[in-house]
Amino acid sequence: MNTPGGDAQTLLDALVASLAAATRSPEGVAKPVALLWTDADGQWRPLAAALQKACAHFYVLGAYDAARRTGPAIWLKCLVDRTLPDLMPPPGTVPILYLPGVSRQELRAGGDCPDSLHPLIELQYRGAVWHQKNGRDWTVEAFMTSEVALGLDLSLDMRTREALMRALPVLATEPIAPLRGRRLDADDFDRLSVGDPVRDLLGWMSEPEAFQARCDTARWEAFRNICTRVFGFDPDKDGPARAGDLMLNGNGKWEDVWRRFRDAPRGYPGVTELLRHARPRDLLVDRARQPQVNDEQEAQLRYALEAAGAMPHExxxxxxxxxxxENRDRRSWVWADLGYSMMAHALEPLARLATLARSALGGVSLTAMATDYATDGWRCDRAALDAMNHAKSPSDNALVAKVVRALYAPWLDKSA
Known part of the structure; x- marks a missing residue:
């Protein structure tokens, strides 16, 4: 009744192929009028919409909604008998009737079958039922592992079963080939559900409530499982502050989290505040990860420049x-990219100005001085302007202007 799914590209492909094989009959035997798919636990329900897109003759037992090809048993029976002119299955096809919440045993119970299902009882005999060789319903796990279906190697523990069901909508269209040749466990399926664990973790750290609101129950549970297994904390129990501590102190997979944040910090604004309140475990923690260290050094730099402004020129x-x-390395820190190191940025052109201002313009004539200015002297003017452009706040602008004047005016006097 079923064909191997080993050559299928996706789970959805394998299901469609297996269902199609179940509608075929040996030569000389009439085609079934319908294919019944019983699913007592409703395990396959998340794939119903995708299967309807793949098969124009796929119908679902449920509340009446003709547009979604869903309806009660009597409606399905009318479809099979083609007594609904506007809703007839495509010519030459065998209608596939997906029956979530219904077991094969219920239909076989005859008179003991619920009244709402009575119209389907006789279709067992005029049609066919999609089931395993042992007569049982196809469960997701059975289809994934059976040699006449996908033939994958699954860990059969409860965590893996739960993760498999969470990942089912994503798994439906994922290539099967990368899943072959190894034993699949809960982490494999949760990674499919989450997609990009590091991106999702940073997104949650930045906006915890908004992130969780975007997750359905299955995706949130998959995210929690990945965080627990891979990153060593539980978002529900530990909260964002714990994630901030782990990211600051970094080890293992948290190095990947830090690198991703470092590459695109503006995409995760809330992470900065988490790191600002996190505390290093020891003195070996990278100072570049600590926004409060950058803040302290910015304050110290302001104080030092204020004091230096009164010094003799040399x-x-x-x-x-x-x-x-002392400060140039901070310009490569992530906090500089976020605008928290304005004085460190202003210091670079100030240092250029300090270097150039040590030597006055030379030349015994105006022509010689003009040549000297055209060669190097203009760089002083450029450095002074660059320094002023880096100061954003009024107080920083006043401080930088003070230092620029203290460096530039004596050079100008000596060059006159």
């Missing part, structure tokens, strides 16, 4: 270059 130049050496 000492001021040296001090600015010292501060540049």
């Amino acid at each position: 000492k001021l130049c040296a001090r600015v270059l010292e501060l540049e050496a």
